[in-house]
Amino acid sequence: MIIGSGFSSLSAACYLAKAGFDVSVYEKNDTVGGRARQLxxxxxxxxxxxxxxxxxxxxxxxxxDFGKSTADYYKLxxxxxxxxxxxxxxxxxxxxxxxxxxxxxxxxxAGSSAYLKKFIAKAQxxxxxxxxxxxxxxxxxxxxxxxxxxALRVDQFFxxxxxxxxxxxxNPKLIATLEFPVLFLGAKPSKTPSFYSFxxxxxxxxxxxxxxxGMYKIIEGMKSLAEELGVRIHTGNxxxxxxxxxxxxxxxxxxxxxxxxxxxxxxxxYHHSETLLDPEYRQYSEAYWDSKTFAPSSLLFYVGFxxxxxxxxxxxxxxxxxxxxxxxxxxxxxxxxxxPLFYVNFPSVTDKSMAPEGYExxxxxxxxxxxxxxxxxxxxxxxxxxxxxxxxxxxQKVEKNIIFKxxxxxxxxxxxxxxxxxxxxxxANTLLQTAFLRPGLKSKKVKDLYFTxxxxxxxxxxxxxxxxxxxxxxxxxxxRTH
Ligand SMILES: Cc1cc2nc3c(=O)[nH]c(=O)nc-3n(C[C@H](O)[C@H](O)[C@H](O)COP(=O)(O)OP(=O)(O)OC[C@H]3O[C@@H](n4cnc5c(N)ncnc54)[C@H](O)[C@@H]3O)c2cc1C
Numbered sequence: 001m002i003i004g005s006g007f008s009s010l011s012a013a014c015y016l017a018k019a020g021f022d023v024s025v026y027e028k029n030d031t032v033g034g035r036a037r038q039l040x041x042x043x044x045x046x047x048x049x050x051x052x053x054x055x056x057x058x059x060x061x062x063x064x065d066f067g068k069s070t071a072d073y074y075k076l077x078x079x080x081x082x083x084x085x086x087x088x089x090x091x092x093x094x095x096x097x098x099x100x101x102x103x104x105x106x107x108x109x110a111g112s113s114a115y116l117k118k119f120i121a122k123a124q125x126x127x128x129x130x131x132x133x134x135x136x137x138x139x140x141x142x143x144x145x146x147x148x149x150x151a152l153r154v155d156q157f158f159x160x161x162x163x164x165x166x167x168x169x170x171n172p173k174l175i176a177t178l179e180f181p182v183l184f185l186g187a188k189p190s191k192t193p194s195f196y197s198f199x200x201x202x203x204x205x206x207x208x209x210x211x212x213x214g215m216y217k218i219i220e221g222m223k224s225l226a227e228e229l230g231v232r233i234h235t236g237n238x239x240x241x242x243x244x245x246x247x248x249x250x251x252x253x254x255x256x257x258x259x260x261x262x263x264x265x266x267x268x269x270y271h272h273s274e275t276l277l278d279p280e281y282r283q284y285s286e287a288y289w290d291s292k293t294f295a296p297s298s299l300l301f302y303v304g305f306x307x308x309x310x311x312x313x314x315x316x317x318x319x320x321x322x323x324x325x326x327x328x329x330x331x332x333x334x335x336x337x338x339x340p341l342f343y344v345n346f347p348s349v350t351d352k353s354m355a356p357e358g359y360e361x362x363x364x365x366x367x368x369x370x371x372x373x374x375x376x377x378x379x380x381x382x383x384x385x386x387x388x389x390x391x392x393x394x395x396q397k398v399e400k401n402i403i404f405k406x407x408x409x410x411x412x413x414x415x416x417x418x419x420x421x422x423x424x425x426x427x428a429n430t431l432l433q434t435a436f437l438r439p440g441l442k443s444k445k446v447k448d449l450y451f452t453x454x455x456x457x458x459x460x461x462x463x464x465x466x467x468x469x470x471x472x473x474x475x476x477x478x479x480r481t482h
Contacts, residue, residue: 001252002026003262003276006034007462008453009267010222013064017229019477021263025231026240026254027050028418032223034267035417035424036462038216039302042404043356044348046363049424051345052184052315054202057131058463059218065470066225073221074211079350082208083315086393087173093313094177094204098195101204108171114378115168116204123201124233125149128154128197135464138471139435139457140442153195157431161196162189176319180303183367186295186428186460188327189269193431213353218462227414229244240267242276242449249449252276265478267469269426270439270455272418281446284439293433295425295460296330296367299382302410303362304355305401309346311394316344318389326367328435334369336378342366370421374410383407399473408470425461426454434459441472450476 002009002016005027017023031037035049037233053059056076063069070076080096092108095101098120102113129149137144150157165178179189181199211217223233234254241253242264251260266273271289274282321339329337345363348355366382387399410422427433440458443449452472454460 001263002265002267003242003252003273004028004034004224004267005032005233005235006267006453006454007036007219007222007465008469008472009034009265010219010226011062011466012265012267012452012473013226013231014222014229015470015473016265016476017226017231017471018066019298020478023226023231024235024259024261025226025233026233026239026252028231028268028322030236030415032233032235033216033219036215036219038214038219038440039406041302041406042304044302044304044359045216045354046361047215047345047347048302050215051347051363052226053209053211053462054184055131055206055463056209057206058466062129062466062470063221063225066229068225070211070221073224074213074217076209076211077210079210079314081313082203083317085173085177085317086320087176088172088320089137089200091393092173092177097205098204105174108174109169112169112171112174119165119168119197120201120204122344123197123199124205126153127197127198127201127205130175130195131152133322134435134465135458136296136471136476138441139438140440142436145435146169146462149195156195156197159194160190161192161194164194164197165189173319176323179323180317180319184461185291186424186425187430188331191293191331191428191430193434195271196429200398203204205411208315210347210350212351214347214351215462239266239268239276242273242446244277244281244446244449247281247445248447249443263450263479265452265472265476266452267451267453269417269423270451270453271418271420273451277446281443283444289420293331293428294370294421294423295428295431295454297370297410297413297422298408299368299379301362301364301383301405303364303384304403304407305360305362306358306403307360307398308358309360309362309394309398310396312344312346312349314345314347314350316346318342318344318386318393320389320393328371330367334372336368336372336382337366340366340368340382340385342389344390367424368410370410370423372410376399379407379409391476420455426459429459441468444474448479
């Protein structure tokens with residue numbers, strides 16, 4: 001029995017069904033996908049959450065585990081350029097090869113490409129170690145992190161990515177470019193161990209991809225795979241309680257009806273999942289959760305434009321204000337950002353299916369601290385700020401071409417996903433929130449109760465969620481056979 005239908009739950013559902021379990025999924029929302037659902041409106045298609053397809057090898061590995069490939073479910077394009085970063089006085093374009101990226105680095109800072117090549121070579125080694133030797137381990141013990149390769153790199157767990165980048169690169173724009181990938185892990189680059197530079201290899205080495213039709217194609221593919229394997233999916237069914245008898249999970253209550261199960265796995269936010277238990281069965285206190293570094297929440301806008309926009313790419317980062325100050329306003333002094341950095345995704349630039357002919361689909365994201373006050377007036381205030389910045393940096397007028405917009409923010413994250421403090425992408429990967437130091441996949445207090453998803457192992461993001469589902473299903477299989 002699985003609670004939730006995000007990437008982690010669907011991944012676990014597929015592995016468990018393949019292993020012969022009778023799997024039922026209960027999802028509170030009307031469609032599957034969790035944070036990765038889809039909004040279709042007036043011919044525009046929006047991915048509600050994730051839009052960056054990084055680490056294509058992990059997606060391939062997932063489908064390969066079932067004798068399939070990604071191509072059986074969706075068509076992938078490598079984006080060229082991968083993305084564009086707008087600064088106040090320049091624009092950096094990240095190409096689809098190291099040669100193009102090196103040329104861009106040289107344009108900004110002569111001599112920087114030699115350092116870049118070394119930095120990415122090291123990042124590639126870390127990627128191989130992380131992906132092939134560490135990340136597929138369940139976080140049960142500190143010894144999982146101890147391998148010959150990590151022992152040689154132990155310093156990289158105590159140095160930060162920020163320190164590492166600043167040692168060799170002096171230009172603030174290049175520093176911001178190299179610090180950007182670890183933002184996906186949910187913490188400040190100055191709090192993220194330098195071992196996570198493998199995200200830089202994912203970025204520059206493996207490239208940025210796009211599934212035709214959007215990220216929701218992956219969810220649709222996983223849903224069909226799960227159903228092919230015999231999984232039954234019940235949407236519009238919020239789980240109200242996890243039943244426990246004498247320390248043993250026995251079932252759930254949905255719509256006032258109790259349903260028995262041998263194993264319960266929750267892919268809903270970990271904090272919420274524990275609130276479905278009677279207090280004596282919860283492993284982590286409110287004080288524990290409150291003391292953790294959570295990934296940011298986000299203010300999101302889904303916008304339909306009735307014209308094609310100029311000077312934009314599929315992915316666009318607006319880093320034209322103070323990166324440090326915005327990061328402090330997320331992590332150190334939580335408040336609405338004074339001058340926000342933001343991200344805009346225009347998938348219709350490369351994929352015609354995402355918008356009506358001659359129109360543009362725009363997804364705007366402003367990262368903000370979790371649990372901030374969220375009102376219609378604040379949302380509008382920030383929309384006005386970012387639209388003006390988009391117009392200024394891309395040198396065009398667009399405001400009058402907006403034919404609709406919808407927004408999503410802290411209150412929606414809480415209401416739609418039972419997200420702790422309205423976090424967008426889980427608990428950050430800092431040194432003290434890595435591997436065995438994260439909330440565990442297996443309950444320590446209730447037998448046969450398990451957890452998966454971005455608040456547990458290995459961490460935030462779509463690829464880690466796929467891996468989380470695999471890891472937890474292996475633990476459940478081991479339990480069955482012992
Ligand atoms: C705005 C945004 C942008 C992102 N961008 C990227 C990106 O570009 N690339 C990337 O790799 N990652 C990105 N991420 C992160 C990525 O989307 C997540 O890490 C991943 O989707 C999390 O999956 P999950 O299975 O852990 O959780 P979720 O997707 O949250 O799934 C949990 C599910 O449980 C359900 N649920 C909750 N309570 C109950 C209940 N009581 N009963 C039944 N069901 C319940 C929820 O409705 C939800 O469907 C982004 C996330 C957001 C929000």
